Amino acid sequence: MIAFLIFWPLLAGLILLVTRFDRAKELALAASLAELAVSIFIAFQFDKDAGNQFSLTLSWISSLGINFSVALDGISLLLVLLTTGLIPFIILSSFGQPTRPSGFYGLILIMQMALIGVFVARDGFLFYLFWEMALIPIYFICLLWGGEGRARITLKFFIYTLAGSLLMLAALVYVYLQTPAPHSFDIEALYTAGGSLTGAEQSLVFWGLFLAFAIKMPIFPFHTWQPDTYAVAPVQGTMLLSAIMLKMGIFGLIRWLLPMVPLGITQWGPTAILLSVIGIVYASFIAVVQKDFKRLIAYSSIAHVGLISAGVLTLSKIGIQGAMIQMVSHGIIVFSLFYVVEIIFDRTKSRALTELGGIRNVAPALSSVFLFILLGSVALPLTSGFVGEFLLINSLVKYQLALGAVAGITIILGAVYMLRAFQKSMSGESTPKTSVFHDLTLQEKVVLYPMVLLVILIGIYPGPIMDISNVATDNILKVLSDFYASTQ
Amino acid sequence: MNALYVVCGLAFVSLVAEIANYKKVLGAAIILGLLIAVGLAASDWDTPLHYFNDMVVFDHFSIAFTALILFISVFWFWMSGDYFRRQSHQTDRSALILFAITGAVIMVSFNNMAMLFLGIEILSISMYVLAGSNKESLLSNEAAFKYFIMGSFATGFLLMGIALVYGATGTFHLSQITSYISIHSGELPAFFYAGVLLLLVGMAFKISAVPFHFWAPDVYDGSPVTITAFMSTIVKIAAVAAFFRIFSGCFSSVKAAWSIVLTVMTLLTLVIPNITAACQSSVKRMLAYSSVGHIGYILLAFIANTESSAGTIYYYLASYAVASITAFAVLHEVEKSNPANVSFSGLFKRSPMLAVMMTLALLSLAGIPPLAGFFGKYLVFSLALQNGYGSLVIVGIITSLIGVYYYFRVVSDMYLKEATNSPIELNASIQIMFCLLVILILAAGIFPDVVISILASA
Numbered sequence: 001m002i003a004f005l006i007f008w009p010l011l012a013g014l015i016l017l018v019t020r021f022d023r024a025k026e027l028a029l030a031a032s033l034a035e036l037a038v039s040i041f042i043a044f045q046f047d048k049d050a051g052n053q054f055s056l057t058l059s060w061i062s063s064l065g066i067n068f069s070v071a072l073d074g075i076s077l078l079l080v081l082l083t084t085g086l087i088p089f090i091i092l093s094s095f096g097q098p099t100r101p102s103g104f105y106g107l108i109l110i111m112q113m114a115l116i117g118v119f120v121a122r123d124g125f126l127f128y129l130f131w132e133m134a135l136i137p138i139y140f141i142c143l144l145w146g147g148e149g150r151a152r153i154t155l156k157f158f159i160y161t162l163a164g165s166l167l168m169l170a171a172l173v174y175v176y177l178q179t180p181a182p183h184s185f186d187i188e189a190l191y192t193a194g195g196s197l198t199g200a201e202q203s204l205v206f207w208g209l210f211l212a213f214a215i216k217m218p219i220f221p222f223h224t225w226q227p228d229t230y231a232v233a234p235v236q237g238t239m240l241l242s243a244i245m246l247k248m249g250i251f252g253l254i255r256w257l258l259p260m261v262p263l264g265i266t267q268w269g270p271t272a273i274l275l276s277v278i279g280i281v282y283a284s285f286i287a288v289v290q291k292d293f294k295r296l297i298a299y300s301s302i303a304h305v306g307l308i309s310a311g312v313l314t315l316s317k318i319g320i321q322g323a324m325i326q327m328v329s330h331g332i333i334v335f336s337l338f339y340v341v342e343i344i345f346d347r348t349k350s351r352a353l354t355e356l357g358g359i360r361n362v363a364p365a366l367s368s369v370f371l372f373i374l375l376g377s378v379a380l381p382l383t384s385g386f387v388g389e390f391l392l393i394n395s396l397v398k399y400q401l402a403l404g405a406v407a408g409i410t411i412i413l414g415a416v417y418m419l420r421a422f423q424k425s426m427s428g429e430s431t432p433k434t435s436v437f438h439d440l441t442l443q444e445k446v447v448l449y450p451m452v453l454l455v456i457l458i459g460i461y462p463g464p465i466m467d468i469s470n471v472a473t474d475n476i477l478k479v480l481s482d483f484y485a486s487t488q
Numbered sequence: 489m490n491a492l493y494v495v496c497g498l499a500f501v502s503l504v505a506e507i508a509n510y511k512k513v514l515g516a517a518i519i520l521g522l523l524i525a526v527g528l529a530a531s532d533w534d535t536p537l538h539y540f541n542d543m544v545v546f547d548h549f550s551i552a553f554t555a556l557i558l559f560i561s562v563f564w565f566w567m568s569g570d571y572f573r574r575q576s577h578q579t580d581r582s583a584l585i586l587f588a589i590t591g592a593v594i595m596v597s598f599n600n601m602a603m604l605f606l607g608i609e610i611l612s613i614s615m616y617v618l619a620g621s622n623k624e625s626l627l628s629n630e631a632a633f634k635y636f637i638m639g640s641f642a643t644g645f646l647l648m649g650i651a652l653v654y655g656a657t658g659t660f661h662l663s664q665i666t667s668y669i670s671i672h673s674g675e676l677p678a679f680f681y682a683g684v685l686l687l688l689v690g691m692a693f694k695i696s697a698v699p700f701h702f703w704a705p706d707v708y709d710g711s712p713v714t715i716t717a718f719m720s721t722i723v724k725i726a727a728v729a730a731f732f733r734i735f736s737g738c739f740s741s742v743k744a745a746w747s748i749v750l751t752v753m754t755l756l757t758l759v760i761p762n763i764t765a766a767c768q769s770s771v772k773r774m775l776a777y778s779s780v781g782h783i784g785y786i787l788l789a790f791i792a793n794t795e796s797s798a799g800t801i802y803y804y805l806a807s808y809a810v811a812s813i814t815a816f817a818v819l820h821e822v823e824k825s826n827p828a829n830v831s832f833s834g835l836f837k838r839s840p841m842l843a844v845m846m847t848l849a850l851l852s853l854a855g856i857p858p859l860a861g862f863f864g865k866y867l868v869f870s871l872a873l874q875n876g877y878g879s880l881v882i883v884g885i886i887t888s889l890i891g892v893y894y895y896f897r898v899v900s901d902m903y904l905k906e907a908t909n910s911p912i913e914l915n916a917s918i919q920i921m922f923c924l925l926v927i928l929i930l931a932a933g934i935f936p937d938v939v940i941s942i943l944a945s946a
Contacts, residue, residue, distance in 0.1 A: 061937045063944060132857045144903055151900040158896065159889055166885045173870045 001042055002054045002070055002120060005080065008035055010113040016106030025091065028105035032088040032112065039084040046077055048467050051475055052122070061125075065176075065184035069123040074472035078324055078465060079119040079251055082331045083244050087112050089447050090239045093339050095346055098145055098234070111137040111240055118248050124172045124185040127256065131248065132165055138240055145234040157229040164215035164222075168252075171208025174201075175260065187256075194260035195483050199267060206264030209257045210272060216249035217305045219272075220279030230298040235342040238294070242301050243335040247327050250305070253312050254320060259479035265315065273313045277396075277403050279306035284413035288420070293341045293351045296421055297334065300377065303410055304330050310407065311392035314399040315480060317473055322391025324469040325462055329376065329384035329455070336373040336451040340366065343444060344425065348433040353421060358430030363439040367426045369448045374422055376455040378415040384458035489539055489546055491529040491554055492593050494521055499586035505579045515569050518582060522562045529555045542661060543600045550597035552802060552942050553729045557592050560721050560809050561585075566921045567817040568714035570824060581621060585718065588614035592726035596733070601650045601660040604730060608646065608694065611726060612639050615719060619711040631710025638693065638703035646690030652683025662738045669741050681745045687734060688746050694727040697787060698756040701780050705764075708776030713823055716772065717816030720779040721809040728786055728805060732798065740794045747791065754791050755883060757784035762887040766894045771832055774894055775815060778853065781887065782808050785868045788880055792872040799943040800867040806939055807860035807932055811852035814925045817918075818846040825912045832898055834907030842912060843902045845922050850895040852929050855888055860932035867940070 012031035016024055046053060055071040072080065091105060098104045114137070117130030135158065142154045176183050178193040194205060215222045230238045258265060283302035290296040308326050311319035343366060344359065345351050360367040376383035379390070389411060397404030440448065458465065498521040505514045529551050536547045546554075565585075572578040591611030598604045616639060620632025654660060656677050657668040669676065689700065696704040708716045739746065757780065765777035786804055789797045821842055823830045836843035852861035865888060872881045914922075932939055 061935075061940075063937055063940060129857050132862075136851070136856060143900055151904055155893065155896055155900065159892055162892060163885075163889055166888065169866070170869065170873065170881060170885065173866075173873055177870070177874050 001038070001045075002056050002072060004038055005035065005042070005084075005116050006070070006113055006120070008038075009109040009116070013106045013109030013111075013113065016102045016109065020100075020102050022101070024101040024105045025094065025097070028109055029088055029091050031109060032084070032091055035112070036084045036088055039081055042072070043077060043081060043468075046072070046074075046468070048074065049471060051471055055122075057122075064125075065179075065182055065186075066125045067123050067186065068126060069186065070117075070120040070126070071122050072120055073475070074469040075251070075254060075324060075476075076119045076472075078328060078469055079247055080116055082247065082328050083112060083115050083119070086239070086243055086331060086335055089335065089451070090236050090243075092443065093239070093342070093447050094236055095342075100144075104141065104145060104236075107137040107141050108236065108240065111141070115244055115248070119251060122187045124176060124187065124190050124256075126185070128165070128169050128172060131168075131252075132162075134245060134248065135161055135165070138237060138245065141237040141240070142229065142233040146232045146237070147234075148232065149228075150232050153225075153228045153232045157225045160222075160225040161215055164212035167208045168212035171205045174208070175205055191259045191479055195262060197261070197263075199263045202261040202264035203267055206257070206261045206268050209252070209260070210268070213249040213252040213257065214272075214275070214309075216252070217246050217309060218249075218302065219276055219306060219309055220282050220302070221275070223279065223283070223302050226302065227295050227298045230301075231292065231294050235338055238298075238338050239335050242298070242338065243331040246301070246305055247331065250308055250312060250323060250327060253309060254323070254476060258312070258315065259476055262480050262483040265313070265480075269313050269315070273310045273396075273399070273403065276306040276310035276313070277406055279303070280310070280407055280410045281413075284410050284417065287417040288413060290417070291353050293344070293353055293356075293421065293425065294338070296353070296417060297337045297341065300337075300414065300417065301330075301334055303414065304334075304377075307389065307392050307396075307407055307410065310403070311395045314395045315477070316395045316398065317477060318391045318398075319395030320473045320476065321466055321469060322388050322395060324473070325384070325458070325465050326388025326392060328465060329388050329458060332451050332454050332458075333373055333376045333385060336369075336448060336455075337377065339444075339447060340370045340373065343440070347437050350433050353424040355431055355433050356425040357428040357434060358426075359434050359437060360426040361430060362434065362437040365440045365445070369440070369452055370422065370426065372452045372455060374418050376459070378418050379411055382456070382459045384455045384462070386459055387462045489532065489537060489544070491525040491532075491558060492544075492590065492597075494525040494528060495558070495586055495590050495593060498522070498525075499583045499590065502579050502582040502586060505582075511578060514579065514582065515565065515572065518586070519562055519565050522558050522565065526555050526558045526562070529558060538599070542663075543603050544594065544597045545599040546597055548943060549729075549733070549798060553596035553725065554593050556802070556806055556809070557589065557596065557722055557725055560725070560813060561589050563810075563813050563817075563921065563925065564714070564718055564722065567813065567820060567918070568717070569917075570820070571712060571714040577621075581618065584614040584618055588618070588718070589722065592722055595726040596729040598730070598733065599662050601654070601662070604734070605643075605647065605650060607726075608730070609643065611723060612643070615639075615715075615723060618715045618718070619707055621715065622712045625710070627710035628712065629710075631707045634703055634710075635707045642690050642693030642700070644690075645686050645693070649683045649686030649688075649690055652679050652686065656680035656683065662733070666738050666741070669739075673741065676742075681742070684739055684742060684745055685749065687739075688749060691727070691731045691734065692753060695724065695731055695783055696780050697753050697783055698760050698780070699753070701757070701761065704780050705773060705776045708779070709770070709773045713772065713816060713820045716776070717813055717820070720775070720816070721812050724779065724783070725805050725809060728783070728801065732790065732801060736790070736794050736798070743794060750787065750791050751880075754784060754787040755880065757781070757787055758880075758883050758887045759784075762890045762894075766890055768894070770830075771898055772819060772830070774898070775812075775819070778891065778894070779812065781891065782853075784887070785865060785884060788877070788884055789868040789871050792875040792877045792880075797871060799940050800864075800871050802943045803867055803932075803936065803939050804864035807852065807864040807929075810925060810928050810932065811849045811859075811861055814845055814849035814922070814929065815853065817921070817925070818842050818849065821912060821914065821918065826909045829909060831908055833901050833905035835902040837907040837911075838909060839912040839914065841914060841919065841922060845926065846902060847899050848926060848929055850899055852933070854892045854895040856892075858930070858933045860929050860936070863933050863936045867936075 052071040058068040060068045114134035121127035283299045287299035376385040379385040594607030616636040622628035692700040761777045761781035768774040789800045852859035855865040
């Protein structure tokens with residue numbers, strides 16, 4: 001089952017890459033829908049009261065203690081569902097045909113393989129391998145189908161993130177070398193070995209891992225690659241990066257950082273939280289004055305991710321549970337927002353907020369969809385955004401009141417910049433660019449309506465998501481509490 | 489040993505091909521012969537055989553490296569058939585190459601300093617001639633001359649080193665030198681250490697470690713592409729193996745005398761060529777500098793664990809050689825299509841296959857998983873971390889990132905820039921070769937255990 005989840009998109013993607021189908025989009029869509037069906041089937045088989053399920057371990061590079069070891073727990077399952085759920089819509093969201101469609105959709109499917117691999121890996125080396133393999137397709141998607149200045153910007157993005165991942169690899173190898181000989185990359189062995197390190201060593205490992213995750217998310221001040229890359233990438237690339245790929249960073253924090261270096265966390269966690277909170281405020285202020293619609297959403301994404309990371313680092317259950325809900329919700333919302341921007345760009349050839357306006361008069365359906373998504377983004381009660389942000393801010397307030405209060409302000413700032421974007425684009429007088437504007441097509445409705453529905457559904461009834469990740473969250477925190485108990 | 493006979497025989501067969509008039513089948517015959525030689529080398533496995541009064545030994549180490557050299561040679565002949573056909577003196581050239589391979593095989597299997605010297609000279613003299621084999625080109629002549637002067641200079645160091653070590657220990661045999669050192673440790677004369685250092689310098693010239701690398705970029709750049717490919721794969725493998733054999737097998741017990749020098753050389757070899765490569769605009773020159781840079785990673789593994797780094801170095805060299813020969817094969821095809829204007833801009837539009845091959849080769853050289861080059865770097869870094877060379881690993885990581893920068897610049901040029909030349913047609917044989925190379929690059933990266941285990945215990 002789980003092997004199918006990983007290898008099916010790889011196979012389909014490779015077939016698309018080496019062949020040249022004119023109907024590549026339909027084929028890729030079919031492949032990703034099959035993947036979605038299997039993942040939903042797995043979700044129904046999933047026992048929410050148990051830890052790891054569907055485990056699969058194959059001996060791989062035995063001389064180095066590396067196994068192909070994968071399994072699903074609640075945290076993995078949610079992110080796998082997010083991936084398999086969004087990819088069909090990302091494929092569906094493209095207008096017309098990109099040049100060389102076969103290659104484009106093939107790379108998206110290979111990307112899906114790597115993303116799922118990251119979320120299910122139970123072996124440090126395998127995790128790194130998938131982590132890096134996710135970078136190659138997205139690099140080529142941005143390079144080959146991106147906009148102005150892509151060669152320089154994508155290279156910066158690639159080297160920046162690669163630098164982070166190499167540090168992560170060095171940190172993982174460092175811990176791996178502490179496991180009893182013959183060494184092993186198994187996640188449990190790495191937890192034990194990481195915990196046995198001295199405080200100073202754990203701090204080093206903490207920074208090696210944290211930098212990789214912080215660059216991926218990104219967290220202030222490691223975010224400088226992000227706005228340019230989001231702006232230059234084709235919209236499907238931006239969606240992959242923001243809706244799914246940045247979750248790799250948060251997932252890494254929860255699964256690989258927290259339980260591996262408990263002492264490192266107690267020493268450096270506050271610094272990391274502080275950076276996250278600074279990032280929230282900083283990105284929000286930039287978003288408020290941003291004129292480019294796509295960049296505005298890029299900065300809003302930095303703000304949201306900062307809050308998630310701060311919540312996770314409080315080491316509290318509500319923080320991690322809030323992060324899980326917010327990851328799913330943010331994925332759905334940011335995907336929809338970028339799609340709305342792309343629809344507007346498709347009609348007007350403009351992303352500048354100053355050139356837009358009055359779209360509500362000519363495209364009521366688009367306008368209402370945008371409003372719903374936007375309300376989710378600003379965390380209005382009864383939307384998915386509210387549940388997550390509430391839990392996250394709650395965890396921060398319990399951790400430290402002042403930080404919680406500062407983070408709480410972002411909700412207001414978020415409302416400011418999102419409502420400003422709505423006002424500038426949707427209301428007011430029509431501009432020359434927006435006077436001729438046709439409303440949502442059937443294909444766009446098929447993509448956006450389910451997203452609106454999900455935003456509301458999760459907002460009203462977040463229970464199932466909390467249930468799925470409940471046991472997995474407890475297990476992560478148990479590793480930590482056991483460690484702290486044993487050292488006292 | 490039988491492999492050595494076969495290669496030698498092939499060289500003579502190709503020498504007389506002009507007279508006996510079977511030039512047309514020569515290329516196929518050589519490839520077939522080399523494949524047989526690979527098989528013969530493999531059949532010697534686990535039978536440690538000593539020949540000529542212990543002058544050469546075919547232990548696991550030398551068989552593995554012999555097989556690698558012959559295997560890469562097969563691909564080399566495959567990709568460069570055109571180099572022989574296009575110009576005159578086909579038979580002389582292939583004979584010279586085969587003699588060079590003979591020298592390379594001796595360099596990985598010697599057990600006696602005299603044999604080392606013979607191997608190096610057989611290899612080098614052939615290469616001096618071949619570097620200048622593009623007679624009309626000024627650069628090619630310069631390359632040959634420079635290579636010859638610098639090579640002879642290095643040989644002088646080497647010979648002096650061998651002489652001094654002989655003076656101190658009274659023998660040329662590696663095993664006897666080793667035992668002499670261990671018995672007389674502490675009472676070795678000062679000129680013995682001078683000899684070891686002279687040998688280090690001589691070998692550093694041959695593997696082109698900084699600061700003895702200055703000949704390499706000009707020679708690589710000036711020689712015909714196929715010869716550059718040969719120098720940066722087969723010659724490099726042989727030189728590194730010879731280096732390993734002397735310094736790991738023979739002088740590891742006096743590591744204190746040379747380890748600081750070699751550490752500094754490692755650091756320089758990591759940093760300088762990679763930075764210089766980033767400043768090059770010609771792909772051939774960039775590849776030349778990057779091939780010097782890769783020596784840095786090999787030296788890092790060697791300095792970190794002199795005794796048991798054979799498996800790591802072997803894997804690194806194998807992955808590097810396969811990726812390198814792929815890159816040079818692409819370069820050769822590109823140059824062939826338009827010798828006046830060798831440009832990678834828009835290569836994807838001219839020949840998608842070449843562009844994809846070059847991309848894979850460069851990704852592997854840059855060390856991007858899941859390709860073979862990544863695993864090579866991984867093994868090197870983890871070996872160095874294990875032995876407390878964390879700071880050099882950080883340097884290595886940074887230079888790898890610089891590597892990504894200059895490799896990926898070529899990649900983005902191939903896809904983004906407009907094509908300036910006409911499309912390139914590939915013949916079927918070259919296409920098959922590229923498919924095999926892709927499979928090798930991927931398979932070695934996904935199943936590294938197969939290659940690592942060959943020399944794991946050596």
